[in-house]
Amino acid sequence: MQCHAPIAVEVTRGPLVESRHAVRAVAVDADGRHVAAFGDIEAPVFPRSAIKMLQAIPLVETGAADAFKLSSEELALACASHSGQPEHVSRVEAWLKRLGLSADDLECGPQWPIHEGSAHAMAGRGETPTQAYNNCSGKHTGMLSHARHLGEPTRGYTAPTHPTQRRALAAIAAMAGMRESAIMLGTDGCSLPAVALPLERFAAALAKFGTPTALEPKRAEACRRLFAAKTAHPHLVSGTGRFDAAFMPALKGRIASKSGAEGVWAAVVPDRGLGLAVKAEDGTGRAAEVGMIELMRRLGILDAAELGAVAKLAHPTLSNRAGRMVGEIRPARDAGF
Amino acid sequence: MQCHAPIAVEVTRGPLVESRHAVRAVAVDADGRHVAAFGDIEAPVFPRSAIKMLQAIPLVETGAADAFKLSSEELALACASHSGQPEHVSRVEAWLKRLGLSADDLECGPQWPIHEGSAHAMAGRGETPTQAYNNCSGKHTGMLSHARHLGEPTRGYTAPTHPTQRRALAAIAAMAGMRESAIMLGTDGCSLPAVALPLERFAAALAKFGTPTALEPKRAEACRRLFAAKTAHPHLVSGTGRFDAAFMPALKGRIASKSGAEGVWAAVVPDRGLGLAVKAEDGTGRAAEVGMIELMRRLGILDAAELGAVAKLAHPTLSNRAGRMVGEIRPARDAGF
Numbered sequence: 090m091q092c093h094a095p096i097a098v099e100v101t102r103g104p105l106v107e108s109r110h111a112v113r114a115v116a117v118d119a120d121g122r123h124v125a126a127f128g129d130i131e132a133p134v135f136p137r138s139a140i141k142m143l144q145a146i147p148l149v150e151t152g153a154a155d156a157f158k159l160s161s162e163e164l165a166l167a168c169a170s171h172s173g174q175p176e177h178v179s180r181v182e183a184w185l186k187r188l189g190l191s192a193d194d195l196e197c198g199p200q201w202p203i204h205e206g207s208a209h210a211m212a213g214r215g216e217t218p219t220q221a222y223n224n225c226s227g228k229h230t231g232m233l234s235h236a237r238h239l240g241e242p243t244r245g246y247t248a249p250t251h252p253t254q255r256r257a258l259a260a261i262a263a264m265a266g267m268r269e270s271a272i273m274l275g276t277d278g279c280s281l282p283a284v285a286l287p288l289e290r291f292a293a294a295l296a297k298f299g300t301p302t303a304l305e306p307k308r309a310e311a312c313r314r315l316f317a318a319k320t321a322h323p324h325l326v327s328g329t330g331r332f333d334a335a336f337m338p339a340l341k342g343r344i345a346s347k348s349g350a351e352g353v354w355a356a357v358v359p360d361r362g363l364g365l366a367v368k369a370e371d372g373t374g375r376a377a378e379v380g381m382i383e384l385m386r387r388l389g390i391l392d393a394a395e396l397g398a399v400a401k402l403a404h405p406t407l408s409n410r411a412g413r414m415v416g417e418i419r420p421a422r423d424a425g426f
Numbered sequence: 427m428q429c430h431a432p433i434a435v436e437v438t439r440g441p442l443v444e445s446r447h448a449v450r451a452v453a454v455d456a457d458g459r460h461v462a463a464f465g466d467i468e469a470p471v472f473p474r475s476a477i478k479m480l481q482a483i484p485l486v487e488t489g490a491a492d493a494f495k496l497s498s499e500e501l502a503l504a505c506a507s508h509s510g511q512p513e514h515v516s517r518v519e520a521w522l523k524r525l526g527l528s529a530d531d532l533e534c535g536p537q538w539p540i541h542e543g544s545a546h547a548m549a550g551r552g553e554t555p556t557q558a559y560n561n562c563s564g565k566h567t568g569m570l571s572h573a574r575h576l577g578e579p580t581r582g583y584t585a586p587t588h589p590t591q592r593r594a595l596a597a598i599a600a601m602a603g604m605r606e607s608a609i610m611l612g613t614d615g616c617s618l619p620a621v622a623l624p625l626e627r628f629a630a631a632l633a634k635f636g637t638p639t640a641l642e643p644k645r646a647e648a649c650r651r652l653f654a655a656k657t658a659h660p661h662l663v664s665g666t667g668r669f670d671a672a673f674m675p676a677l678k679g680r681i682a683s684k685s686g687a688e689g690v691w692a693a694v695v696p697d698r699g700l701g702l703a704v705k706a707e708d709g710t711g712r713a714a715e716v717g718m719i720e721l722m723r724r725l726g727i728l729d730a731a732e733l734g735a736v737a738k739l740a741h742p743t744l745s746n747r748a749g750r751m752v753g754e755i756r757p758a759r760d761a762g763f
Binding site: 100102103104105107108109110133134135196197198199200201205208209210212213215223273274275276277278279280283285351352369370371372373376409410411412413415416 | 437439440441442444445446447470471472533534535536537538542545546547549550552560610611612613614615616617620622688689706707708709710713746747748749750752753
């Protein structure tokens with residue numbers, strides 16, 4: 090494998106490049122071999138919400154998912170950064186109720202729905218959001234589920250020392266092939282520990298998640314169920330108008346993808362045995378999205394029909410408030426880093 | 427003058443740098459001399475809304491401001507990217523009425539208020555925004571004012587060929603010391619022409635705006651009135667919780683500043699005879715804000731008391747949805763570019 094410069098993504102306006110991004114990108118197989126690398130893939134990054142599918146492993150592995158008869162939709166929500174639309178929030182609320190809990194037991198903090206129309210409709214009803222509207226509420230409800238199943242206290246479940254977080258960290262470390270002590274911790278927007286690991290270790294964990302053949306049976310089964318749930322319900326993982334909700338359906342279940350704050354994107358490609366991870370150095374989501382599809386294009390992961398199906402995501406146009414096309418976001422023609 | 431690397435701005439989370447930005451920055455005097463330069467300051471950039479104070483020169487210079495008895499508040503709105511709060515929108519609507527026009531005559535397109543509380547209150551009343559809520563509605567009303575004053579058609583005033591745009595371009599070119607034909611055009615978010623010029627030429631124009639001693643009297647007077655209006659009404663230029671609305675009051679009228687989309691920031695420092703301009707290469711506003719104050723610090727433009735007054739802007743902390751401090755944005759300790 091040859092090392093390359095980061096993938097360059099540029100934003101144009103009329104005749105000029107207006108802004109420019111550097112995107113680190115890596116593809117790793119389930120044995121941890123690097124298939125492609127662009128930029129520094131050894132430096133630790135916070136995958137943020139892109140790691141939710143790994144954080145959800147204990148939800149299935151502990152037996153909590155079966156004990157509470159969680160649906161595939163609920164497993165998708167456990168891996169979601171949802172938009173707070175009614176179909177997201179009502180499902181989380183019903184799930185919490187089955188646990189004997191409510192939105193008040195979440196520790197993620199309230200958030201106005203990401204989906205503008207839902208936020209405005211809510212304001213129109215004179216309501217303010219509960220914690221169930223937080224984009225992470227499904228993940229938190231998943232964690233409350235294994236705490237509940239194992240008879241652990243639910244209060245304080247977001248602390249790094251709580252058993253739910255110990256299990257999540259252990260699963261992430263094992264999947265990444267790292268010692269837990271080598272994983273640095275920050276705090277995420279939703280109060281959970283935010284783990285940091287090298288981009289290539291994150292991609293290795295994603296590869297194992299999609300190709301869990303060497304894992305112990307219970308963990309392998311957890312990965313398979315979560316992959317199936319994510320790809321079956323992309324709208325529940327994300328929301329109207331957002332990348333994952335458009336990308337996964339276009340790929341018809343071949344690839345599971347997940348955004349993370351600060352320009353991270355994760356993709357799991359089981360039929361190639363690969364995990365892919367990108368990080369825009371400057372933390373911008375638009376760069377991560379275009380960079381991820383460019384990585385897939387360079388690796389030949391998408392065929393011509395698939396490239397056509399994701400063309401608007403791979404190369405978005407920018408319109409102004411009057412609806413006129415004023416620019417585009419695209420992979421740069423030269424690397425330039 | 428020595429050329430330096432761009433100013434590096436970093437975003438931390440817990441123990442790590444999570445994201446990193448490169449900010450081009452330049453300080454120029456009214457004679458066009460470079461006082462400091464960081465990164466490529468010759469490449470053309472779109473100042474976007476940071477150029478509004480220059481675009482507003484014809485509003486005063488043509489006599490339209492006096493003919494319509496525009497207040498200092500209205501001149502501030504002509505230079506504004508306002509937040510669509512009631513105090514912004516009601517003033518624009520009253521001004522349009524004095525012109526014999528209404529929000530329907532604007533060509534900026536509608537926009538939900540930038541200020542979330544105002545957007546939610548509006549949704550709560552079952553309303554949707556008119557074009558008067560667009561953050562650029564004051565600038566557009568200023569342009570309609572000189573069209574009206576000079577008996578020109580108001581319809582189509584956003585076209586590059588309309589006399590209002592020809593006057594704005596001529597003023598910008600003259601202030602920047604450039605030929606009009608050397609200024610490339612794109613289209614802005616509000617449908618007006620977006621001009622592109624080297625960052626150092628933009629800063630030179632800002633310096634002349636703040637130190638208009640060599641300009642012809644009518645233009646010099648226009649610059650002085652617009653500078654006074656901006657610094658007298660920072661809230662009208664911006665809105666609750668935003669950078670310019672906090673920065674200008676902290677500097678007590680010494681400095682006029684203006685944000686632009688895609689990571690541009692402009693500052694006019696008459697008592698040093700300087701114009702300052704920054705452009706975050708990746709287009710992020712957070713980097714431009716911190717980079718601008720870092721430029722001022724490096725140049726000794728702010729004294730200790732002023733640095734204290736802008737400390738939260740110079741070095742913002744990041745909190746999560748539960749209100750816990752999770753990171754910060756700061757100038758990088760090493761340049762690294």
